[in-house]
Amino acid sequence: MTDLHPSPTTGELQLDERSSLQRVAGLSTELTDVTEVEYRQLRLERVVLVGVWTEGSSAQAQASMVELAALAETAGSQVLDGMIQRRDRPDPATYIGSGKATELREVVLATGADTVICDGELSPAQLTALEKVVKVKVIDRTALILDIFAQHATSREGKAQVALAQMEYMLPRLRGWGESMSRQAGGRAGSNGGVGLRGPGETKIETDRRRIRERMAKLRREIRGMKTARTVKRTQRSDAAVPAVAIVGYTNAGKSSLINAMTGSGVLVQNALFATLDPTSRRGVLDDGREVVFTDTVGFVRHLPTQLVEAFRSTLEEVTAADLLLHVVDGSDEFPTDQIDAVNTVLRDIEGDGGITADNVTDWTAPTDLAGTPPDVASADGSRGAAMPPEILVINKIDKADPLVLAQLRGAFPGAVFVSAATGAGIGELLDRIREVVGRDDIELSVRIPFSRGDLVSRIHAQGDVLSTDHDAAGTLMRVKVPSALAGELTDLVVSG
Numbered sequence: 001m002t003d004l005h006p007s008p009t010t011g012e013l014q015l016d017e018r019s020s021l022q023r024v025a026g027l028s029t030e031l032t033d034v035t036e037v038e039y040r041q042l043r044l045e046r047v048v049l050v051g052v053w054t055e056g057s058s059a060q061a062q063a064s065m066v067e068l069a070a071l072a073e074t075a076g077s078q079v080l081d082g083m084i085q086r087r088d089r090p091d092p093a094t095y096i097g098s099g100k101a102t103e104l105r106e107v108v109l110a111t112g113a114d115t116v117i118c119d120g121e122l123s124p125a126q127l128t129a130l131e132k133v134v135k136v137k138v139i140d141r142t143a144l145i146l147d148i149f150a151q152h153a154t155s156r157e158g159k160a161q162v163a164l165a166q167m168e169y170m171l172p173r174l175r176g177w178g179e180s181m182s183r184q185a186g187g188r189a190g191s192n193g194g195v196g197l198r199g200p201g202e203t204k205i206e207t208d209r210r211r212i213r214e215r216m217a218k219l220r221r222e223i224r225g226m227k228t229a230r231t232v233k234r235t236q237r238s239d240a241a242v243p244a245v246a247i248v249g250y251t252n253a254g255k256s257s258l259i260n261a262m263t264g265s266g267v268l269v270q271n272a273l274f275a276t277l278d279p280t281s282r283r284g285v286l287d288d289g290r291e292v293v294f295t296d297t298v299g300f301v302r303h304l305p306t307q308l309v310e311a312f313r314s315t316l317e318e319v320t321a322a323d324l325l326l327h328v329v330d331g332s333d334e335f336p337t338d339q340i341d342a343v344n345t346v347l348r349d350i351e352g353d354g355g356i357t358a359d360n361v362t363d364w365t366a367p368t369d370l371a372g373t374p375p376d377v378a379s380a381d382g383s384r385g386a387a388m389p390p391e392i393l394v395i396n397k398i399d400k401a402d403p404l405v406l407a408q409l410r411g412a413f414p415g416a417v418f419v420s421a422a423t424g425a426g427i428g429e430l431l432d433r434i435r436e437v438v439g440r441d442d443i444e445l446s447v448r449i450p451f452s453r454g455d456l457v458s459r460i461h462a463q464g465d466v467l468s469t470d471h472d473a474a475g476t477l478m479r480v481k482v483p484s485a486l487a488g489e490l491t492d493l494v495v496s497g
């Protein structure tokens with residue numbers, strides 16, 4: 001039971017199908033090996049939600065609970081009830097106050113819930129203490145999000161990243177669960193001679209910690225290897241001078257839908273949180289014939305567990321390497337600016353310590369100086385550092401958004417583009433804006449292309465703009481605007497004009 005298997009698939013649920021979101025009773029996210037030692041076995045079937053409201057308006061506190069409910073449902077559980085307590089700060093002992101905890105116990109009894117989910121990150125001691133009162137399993141928002149990620153990860157890299165994040169979450173929680181530990185003989189280890197333990201004086205918990213650390217180190221190495229492979233792919237892409245446009249935004253904002261609307265492709269769209277976990281790239285052609293690559297990324301959420309940001313850092317770095325960021329916002333959300341803030345927080349996190357390191361600067365094309373950024377390229381809050389590519393804020397779902405909210409957003413973010421991926425409204429304008437930004441460093445030239453070089457003509461169309469075309473005996477005369485790399489290749493063909 002307490003064996004740690006060496007396989008790297010810890011913490012992954014064998015979900016039959018992604019579409020069967022409602023969890024089958026009994027099929028739980030039991031994390032197969034490490035779990036048995038120290039991770040709560042997540043059996044999120046019938047849950048009661050509880051939150052502590054410390055700041056913001058009552059409507060914001062409500063919205064946070066609605067989101068927690070959506071997260072719980074995404075994880076496959078049935079939400080039976082929810083309660084919020086107004087406090088200056090969470091109770092250090094039991095998260096909610098002791099009176100409220102007793103009340104929660106009654107709600108649990110009345111509803112027949114088997115799990116309580118807290119809307120925050122609780123210390124191991126708080127989880128244990130609250131569990132003692134309510135007498136069912138208690139998990140926090142972090143564990144819930146990790147659980148969803150574990151269910152949704154499909155690629156080898158994604159799975160490794162989630163497993164790493166889960167182990168990081170578990171590691172400090174090993175000690176907190178002393179009681180269940182002693183049930184597994186960990187506590188008695190010292191006195192009974194340490195049967196099955198590795199070394200004299202090494203307790204079960206230490207053995208487990210060491211094994212988890214070893215596996216984490218192995219996972220980190222593997223993830224690094226996968227990143228190298230991706231970097232090579234990206235380098236090949238940048239050689240082809242196809243601009244990379246990364247789509248970021250809050251989960252369920254419509255990022256995948258927007259890619260579909262812009263490229264006519266079929267990226268997975270779901271009215272579910274974290275539908276997209278693995279970055280998906282789609283080639284798109286702007287109306288002037290220029291090609292770009294759109295990369296869909298994992299959605300962000302308020303309080304995205306730091307373990308996840310850390311584990312997904314290599315994937316998220318795609319974002320910093322892009323030529324342009326489209327920051328997609330659900331304009332129909334009650335508090336779109338809160339979403340914008342949450343996304344900016346994560347972006348700053350990626351960018352911050354460890355984000356741009358010496359080892360990835362080398363394969364990273366520096367964005368041209370931001371002073372050259374057209375004024376309509378909005379940095380959502382103006383605080384983005386120079387390491388981030390230029391950004392266009394895209395307010396999506398205008399077809400169902402409250403006109404009043406939209407008017408406020410227009411005032412607050414004059415550079416934003418307003419679109420509906422569903423109806424196609426504003427998509428043309430968005431594509432124009434993308435073209436402006438990706439083409440802003442283009443060089444204007446007049447060239448004569450020999451008739452034998454039809455390949456160059458198609459590349460000019462794919463990578464730049466053709467302003468005029470003419471023919472003479474020696475070839476095609478073109479006035480073009482092209483990226484500097486292509487301009488370099490055309491040097492020999494330049495004619496005055």
Ligand SMILES: Nc1nc2c(ncn2[C@@H]2O[C@H](COP(=O)(O)OP(=O)(O)OP(=O)(O)O)[C@@H](O)[C@H]2O)c(=O)[nH]1
Nearest residue numbers: 252253254255256257270271274275276299421422
């Ligand atoms: N009414 C309306 N619904 C939209 C629009 N764009 C997307 N949606 C819906 O919003 C939901 C989420 O869309 P997705 O494209 O999957 O969102 P996402 O941002 O990729 O979500 P994750 O990958 O889960 O983070 C789906 O139900 C879409 O049909 C829009 O412009 N209008």
Ligand SMILES: [Mg+2]
Nearest residue numbers: 255256275276
């Ligand atoms: Mg998506």
